[in-house]
Amino acid sequence: MSVIYMLITISIVVAVFFLYAFIKAVRSGQYDDDYTPSVRMLFDDELRKETNKNQIELTEEKQL
């Protein structure tokens, strides 16, 4: 069997996998709200920064 059959089969299988993943993602409803996650993502950073700051303050206190 020629290598071309195998390569094309693999490429189609990969493409089908992506199509499946896409449909699954849409079905789960994660594209329904395309704004909030973009904002939410930034909050986590904000909180972490705060805890870092607290830690730094704590260590400073210890040094004192």
Place this chain on the structure above:
Amino acid sequence: MDTTNCFHCGNEIIKKDEVLFDEKKFCCNGCKTVYEIFSNNDMSCYYDFQASPGATPLDIKGKYDFLDDEKIVTKLLEFEENSTHIVSLYIPHIHCSSCIWILENLQKLQPGINTSQVNFPEKKVRINYNPEATNLKQIVERLCAIGYEPYISLDNYDEVKKVVDRSLIYKIGVAFFCFGNIMLLSFPEYFEVQEFWINQYRGFFRWLIFAISLPTFFYSASGYYVSAYKSIKSKMLNIDIPIALGIVIMFIRSTVDIIFDYGQGFFDSMAGLIFFMLLGKLFQQKTYNFLSFERDYKSYFPIAITKILNDKTEIPVQIYDIKKGDRLLIRNQELIPVDGILISDTAAIDYSFVTGEAVAIEKKSGDKIFAGGKQVGKVIEMEVLFSVSQSYLTQLWSNDVFQKKVDIKHKTITDRISRYFTPALLGLSVVSFLYWIFIDTDTAFNVFTAILIVACPCALALTAPFTLGNVLRIMGRRKLYLKNATVIEQLAKVDTIVFDKTGTITTNKKTSITYEGEMLNDFDLKLLNSALRGSNHPLSRRLYEFIPRKEIREPSYFEEIIGKGIYATFDENTIKLGSSQFLQHMSENTHKKTKVHVEINGIYKGSYVFNNQYRAGLEQLFEKLSKKYKLIILSGDNDGERRILEKMLPEKTILVFNQKPEQKLDFIENLQKEGHNVMMVGDGLNDAGALAKSNIGISISENVNVFSPACDGILDASMFDRIAFFMNFSKNAMKTIYMSFGLSLLYNVVGLSFAVTGNLLPIVAAIIMPLSTVTIVSFVTIMSNLFARNFKK
């Protein structure tokens, strides 16, 4: 800087109410409390994302008592299990990232909440909580306390779970998958090199392409077959017939081609065509999730109200359970849900929802009060006469106009064009077929199918969705939110515009009166009071309400000269009130401003200026519109303002007063019978019938997140003076569509010239199709954006 703004809500601080806390300034105690809650809970981060994001919490005492009722709570819950309840609440105040942050950290403020998630476009928060640790009432009250009052109305009670239709997205996904793979596999054959390698694998490639094209043909394009079938059945030729025909012919011819080894077929073009057309459909589907265009009285009505039992205990009762003879307790600002009789001594009821009249009406014990009114002031008691469904206001909704679906009202522009396009196309293919059949049978079939393939009106079908979709987005950015794209076509056809008065061309803010001139002393005010009391002129009445009350003296002589003013004497004192001509006092700019001048004992004192409550830019707007449209003002108010309006608006404007909601509806209907395309601009429930009846109903809203009746579009009140622009823009949008129709027909002619002569190669089809799509899409996008530039005055 002498004005400061509240740290929490951003409103200007009135000096005497200022509250200082934690070195920050607040406009009231409410705002301070919210700040306190946040800072005590380590959540002052709230103020970092956006400056002054908050809202002042309102007094809600007793308002949510109905949430103690388990039956009502069950109706509101999305999901219910022993240890988890999930509820979705609509919170109109959600407007910035701070809001998202605070609402997603609710568990820190209210123990018992597991998680909360905000859906920003829909302005909803989905709260997952443990009913053993907290309850819905506590959560709602906590939300109110931090200024995020959820809106719970009767609508939520009846809500049926909406099924989200995502099939279009699936179809596009499948079409794209097929399109991409087919293109890739077709590539070797585009170059038609007679190499051994290609020749050897040709069959494999072709059959693989055939297999991949099946999902697009049967699944993605299925909508077009259904629509074409329906259109043939109802004998109305729409654009989907040539599309469906083109797709089917393409598929059959291509299959025949590969079976008999004539060539590679047109599978690539077919998949591309389906993909692009579905994309157009998606683009046109711009929806504003946070707005609802289908509201009826239910979204105005509360879900429950307080009922008084015989033993004087107060219990919340569901609106539908109210029966004749029940006694209800109506609090300040609560809506009266049913018709009934007033039991308390007096009540002031604001019927602005129903009639548009902003001034509250005084009612006495024993008077009939109607559903839809809002109690202003103290708590009242009433006895029920009719249940909700039999009340006067709800009866309005049984009118036919509210039952009809809007879609069938008219044909779209594309369908009108295709009425000529489809027969012409079929005619051409038959003629060419007959011509070729005498020369060569094979070519005849080739030509016949090639025509139908190439003429498949892909570009034509894409023009309208892309233009209208783009225009819809542009208008949305300019704060006119339309229900769907077909509204734009309707907007372009309008020839008559009907305006409601109260709340539409006027603002809801009360008229403010200012005094200019020499200060009046106590004695002057006494005279003024006494003179005004005798007059029935609307301006006198308003002024009388405005000035401070003083003791009244009976005038010894009183005369009112209609259209001019009042002349009164009190013993040796005289007072003259009225227009500048009447007082023979000529001030500068008296033009178009309503003033009452005051003269006491022959000395000119000054004038009271009535700042008109009409929206800014009203005069200019009417001036502009009157050139192209018939303008009508349809008001539920009395004609007290007639003279002012006549002075302000162009002569041709028709003014109609004292219209009840049903009369407004009939008025629109009569206009339509005369052959006019009517646009109704209104607000409030009193216009609901007229908005639904008119060809286009636009509702004006001071705050688009609050409520507007069922309509085709919602316009932000700040953009009121731009109505002329929107009208013009919609016309230009239609112009753009016509132009690009011309362009796409040009492509069809080029393609057809290949087809009729029998020279259509798959590669030519594969080039023409995307090329025409790209040019059409970019053409309409550029054109509509260009037209939108005129927005600036």
